[in-house]
Amino acid sequence: MQIRVWNSNLKVRLIGEALFNMLFWMYFPFITVYFGQALGNDIAGMLMTVPPVFSILGALLGGAMADRAGRRPIMLLGVSLQMVMFACFALSPSHWIDYVAFIGIGLGGAIYRPASAAMVADLVPAEHRREIFATFSTANNLGAVLGPALGAVFFFHYRQELLWTCSAIMLLYFIAIYFMIHETSPPSGNKAEASASISSVFRKQWQSYGIIFRDKVFLVYTLAGICAMVSILQLDLYLPVYIINEVPAQPFFPWIADSPVLTGTDIFGWVLGFNGLLFVLFILPVTKWLGSWKERNVFILSSLLSGVGTFALGLGSNIWYLFFVTVIFTFGEMVRSPVTQSFISRYAPEHARAQYMAADSLQPTIGRFLAPITVFLSTWVPPMGVLSLILLFALISAALYIQLFRMYVEHPEQQRG
Template sequence: MQIRLWDHNLKVRLIGEALFNMLFWMYFPFLAVYFGEALGHHIAGLLMAIPPVFSLMGSLLGGAMADRFGRRPVMLFGALLQTLMFGCFALSTSPWFDYFAFIGIGLGGAVYRPASSAMVADLVPAPYRRQIFATFTTANNVGAVLGPALGAVFFFQYRQELLWTCSLVLLLYVIAIFFLVQETLSPTMKSQGGSSSITRVFKEQWNGYGFILRDQVFLVYTLAGIFALVPIMQLDLYLAVYIINEVPAQPLLPWLSHSPMLTSTDIYGWVLGLNGLLFVLFILPVTKWLQHWKERDVFLLSSLLSGIGTFALGLHTQLWFLFFVTIVFTFGEMVRSPVTQSFISRYAPAHARGQYMGADSLQATVGRFLAPVTVFLSNWLSPLGIFSIILGFALISIVLYIQLFRMDVHTPETIDGRKD
């Protein structure tokens, strides 16, 4: 499905999200290092596990509200909250207030994402969803090519200017959503009781999520995704600590006598840049290549490549070896992303799609809660020990995905007993 044939809403969001993500990758990968230097790795490891709890609540609430009030108002609220929190981050002079703003940014993004994904599913026929989600992933990762390399300079030397720029770009995106993006949730699909009290609204949404999480297929799918994401999430957690602290400075082109030298921080920026470049260049061809693969096989391939690739990072510190294994685990991450979104778009009933998208974010939020344990344990375990734990998470996800596809994965009866 060519971009010129896309709905206007999707075009606006593609441009806006691509611009913001370019700035996102200039600051986010360095937060674990920043908080580690400011507060100590022991405390930073614990602190990095807390924001996902708030993100979890934001995702569940955002998904439920997207079904009750529509996609557009929820997206506006999430983007506006991020705008304000970036401003607070830029004004802060305390690492603890920085941390508070970081939580707020994550909360705003968590509220935004389920409504955003549900809007794509509203507008795009099922056969084209993998391709559309892959295109969004490509746009989001364009910034991951240059972002980390630039962020290695700007985040540590011009942090306030960078954060103010993020706030401004998001404010412009909020304005674009307000004036250019139209609501996609049909009035007949909206949950009833829009005028109910806040207490009743929360009670109804909690009951709805209780139904979703009692869905055995969805529960196994969620658990498998949590364990699969822990290795992938190390890119901006333990991998940053490992490369900056364990990988020595070395020439970029060791076979040349006048090769430029890269510091440990430079090497980390190059690894992140390579990860983003691979996404930009290959996610659409890879998605097309795998479009006839069964979802089960794609999930298993993803867990295997990301687990083995991440584990191999601990085997050697030579620069080009690190580049090679970066390619391996990046392909594991790459093949997973569009299939995950298309799976839940297909599985979720249309009138409860926002709630299922919100519940689907349990994978990322709980995974983000567990992933920093590697930074915490790095005070006591060797790098190879940490990477062995990461590989263990990937192997558990493989077992769970095998179990998932032995179960019935047809659309379930929904919260009010209907089927779509």
């Protein structure tokens, strides 16, 4: 489905989200370092466990309200909150205000995402959703290639200017959503409840999510995704610890006499950039190539590639070998994202689509609670032990996906939502 024939809603959002994600990758990778320098690494480590809690609440609230009030108002709410929090960050005289603003930025993004994903599902036929979600993922990952390199300069030396630019981009995106994007949510009785009291809305919202998580198919799907995320998220957690501490300095081109020598830190930077480049170049071709594959097989392949690829890091330290295994675990992550969104958009009942999208976003959020266990264990457990634990989570994920599709095929007619 070519971009030129896309609905205008999708075109506006593709441009807006691509611009913001470029800026996002200019500050996000350095937030922990920033708070560590200001408050100490021990305090910074504890502080970083709090934002996922707000992301969970924001995603659940955004999903529920998007099904009640519509996609567009909730997207406007999420964007405006991010805009204000970026401005607060830029004006802040205190690191604690910085931290509150950082939480607010994450909360705004969490509120925005379920409504945004549900809008794609509203507008795009099921057979084209993988391709559309893959295109959005490509745009979002363009920033992951250049953003960290630019952010290393701009975040530490021109932080206020960078934050004000982020705020201005969010203002422009708010204006674009307000004037150029129309509502897409299907007619539903839930919208009549939008004027109900806040307490009744929250009560009904949590009751709705209770129904979702009593859906056994969806519960197994969520558990499988959480286990898969433990291995996928290690790129930001244990991999830098492992590569920086365990991989020796070495020439980039060992067959050339005067080749530059890279330290472990340099090598991790190359691995991170290579990961982002692979996403940009291959997510669309891979999504098309796997377009005829059953979702079951794609999910299992994703879990196995990400787990085996991460485990294989411990089997060699040559930089070109590390690039090779980076291809393996990156493809594991790459094949998963579009299929996850297309699966849940098809599985969710129409009247609760945004709520299911929001509940689906709990997978990476809860995964971020579990995944740091590898960093803590690395103090006492040797690298191969930690990497074996990561592989174990991936294998459990694959087993749960096998069970999921046995249940889903046997009971496709089950009532949900």
